[in-house]
Amino acid sequence: MKRSLLGLALVLGLLAAVPVVAHHSFSAEFDNTKPIVLKGYVTKVDWTNPHVWIYFNVKDQKSGQMTKWGFEMGPPHLLQGSGWTNKSLKIGDEIEVGGFLAKNGSNRMSVNNQVGVKFAATGQAVGRGGAALNNATQ
Numbered sequence: 025m026k027r028s029l030l031g032l033a034l035v036l037g038l039l040a041a042v043p044v045v046a047h048h049s050f051s052a053e054f055d056n057t058k059p060i061v062l063k064g065y066v067t068k069v070d071w072t073n074p075h076v077w078i079y080f081n082v083k084d085q086k087s088g089q090m091t092k093w094g095f096e097m098g099p100p101h102l103l104q105g106s107g108w109t110n111k112s113l114k115i116g117d118e119i120e121v122g123g124f125l126a127k128n129g130s131n132r133m134s135v136n137n138q139v140g141v142k143f144a145a146t147g148q149a150v151g152r153g154g155a156a157l158n159n160a161t162q
Contacts, residue, residue, distance in 0.1 A: 054096075054134040058125040062093060062133075063144050066117045071100055071110035078113060078141075080121070093131045095121050108150075118144040 050056070064082035076097040081090040097103060100110075113119065122139020126132040135141060141150040 050134060053126060053128075053132075054124045055127050056124050059122065059136060059139075060125050060133060061120060061122045061139065063118065063120045064090075064093065066113050066115055066119060067092070068115070069110060069113055073099055076100055076103055076108075080119060091131060093133070095123055095133045095135055097135050112150055113141070119150065120144045120147075 062080075062082045064080040066078060066080050068079040070077040070079075076099070077094050078097065079092060079094045082093050083090055120142045121133070122136045123133035124136060142148060143150060
């Protein structure tokens with residue numbers, strides 16, 4: 025009996041020590057009633073699970089200052105299935121991104137699959153692949 029309790033305590037202790045990565049739903053973090061389209065320059069690409077994040081600098085039209093923004097896309101394996109790679113966007117690329125604002129007011133958004141990501145100069149779609157499929161209709 026003591027041995028099985030000790031084993032159980034050891035297993036529970038190990039599980040408690042493992043960091044947990046929380047996954048969220050679209051509606052928990054983003055507001056589908058607040059669409060936005062921004063244009064800016066890619067500064068960083070985080071090609072990681074559970075979602076790909078791309079960061080870009082956006083020039084404020086009133087002040088002229090650059091503001092850092094980030095947008096969430098789907099997981100890497102789904103993006104790869106639709107033609108994306110971790111090299112689809114390069115640092116310095118000028119892009120236009122359509123998405124939905126974060127509920128907490130931060131400079132974050134989730135890509136809208138109907139607008140997606142485009143190269144600003146040509147209007148050529150880089151692709152879609154937002155975190156919430158068809159999130160515009162939710």
